[in-house]
Amino acid sequence: MEPITWTGFWIVFVTCALTMLACRVLPLFLLKGRELPERVSEALGFIPPAAFAALVANDLLTPGMFAAGFWPAGAPLIAALIVVVVARLSKSLLLSAIAGVAAYALLVMI
Amino acid sequence: MFTLDNIQAAFKAALPIVLGYIAIGIPCGILSASIGMNALQVFMMCALFYSGAGQFMIPNMWIAGAPMASIILSVSFVNTRQMLYSAAFAPWCEGVSKKLAFWFAATVTDESFGVNTQQFEQGGWTVQRATFVNLFSQSSWTISCVVGVLIGNAIGIPLAIAAFAMTSIFICLLVTQEITANNIVAAVCAIVGVFACKCIGLTGPAIFLGALFGVACAIVFSRVRARG
Numbered sequence: 523m524e525p526i527t528w529t530g531f532w533i534v535f536v537t538c539a540l541t542m543l544a545c546r547v548l549p550l551f552l553l554k555g556r557e558l559p560e561r562v563s564e565a566l567g568f569i570p571p572a573a574f575a576a577l578v579a580n581d582l583l584t585p586g587m588f589a590a591g592f593w594p595a596g597a598p599l600i601a602a603l604i605v606v607v608v609a610r611l612s613k614s615l616l617l618s619a620i621a622g623v624a625a626y627a628l629l630v631m632i
Numbered sequence: 633m634f635t636l637d638n639i640q641a642a643f644k645a646a647l648p649i650v651l652g653y654i655a656i657g658i659p660c661g662i663l664s665a666s667i668g669m670n671a672l673q674v675f676m677m678c679a680l681f682y683s684g685a686g687q688f689m690i691p692n693m694w695i696a697g698a699p700m701a702s703i704i705l706s707v708s709f710v711n712t713r714q715m716l717y718s719a720a721f722a723p724w725c726e727g728v729s730k731k732l733a734f735w736f737a738a739t740v741t742d743e744s745f746g747v748n749t750q751q752f753e754q755g756g757w758t759v760q761r762a763t764f765v766n767l768f769s770q771s772s773w774t775i776s777c778v779v780g781v782l783i784g785n786a787i788g789i790p791l792a793i794a795a796f797a798m799t800s801i802f803i804c805l806l807v808t809q810e811i812t813a814n815n816i817v818a819a820v821c822a823i824v825g826v827f828a829c830k831c832i833g834l835t836g837p838a839i840f841l842g843a844l845f846g847v848a849c850a851i852v853f854s855r856v857r858a859r860g
Binding site: 537615 | 680722819
């Protein structure tokens, strides 16, 4: 592997930073300050549950994940169930993160 | 804006993110250093690009020998999900100055979107506080990544375990959503959508397309139900 040069870095950095900024800023400024129809605001309200579910699924599910046996893919799934219980009981992000990392680390070490 | 109340409330809300970013920022810095990026370059990435997924993908794809165009396209495609967060925050930014709205929008991540959404829904939250949450998160990410570059591969943090902190945060955010039929449809369809995308090889945009599919299903479901 060739180390990345300053020229290469500038190309990747500037284009990625610009597309990222556009995705982050444009939708908010296009919608902000407008009277949104009820249907649109209802749809915006569906974004959080859909996005969190998608992020969780992206971390936990892969096609053919059980091909290498149950444990490599099963351990994070079991740790995730433990987090579900902790999260429902505590409603705390910090406790959930600590419980999740601890459970996952223990399960992987078994 | 810079009141003690705002800063304290924001720090309390940001703490889980800050700890998570320290845990994954250091390995990200180590990985970046391994392709020849220096501390200044990593600092610039954190300050102006600021994307956990993106900053892991760039060195990973570089090591795998991917052409630069393919790196740029994949990274940009993965980050399209930010459009959804930006749109979702628009109603909360009503009446907020353009400068603050820009600063806030430009520093949103998966995790800070989650934490701030939770706080806005609970009430008593402001864009000022939300922006502080973003800035605490970004500072911890930037410092950890630069520290990662400087220490190099001297310590071995198992990345899969550190990264599970983020997964746990997303799980907590998901299961503390209001349980309504519409939300359940949105979540279940998003999960199905992500898995389907991965099955057909669309791994990069899987989060964005899956979430979009979830939102679309929930809209259809709520309309059909309203018609009864």
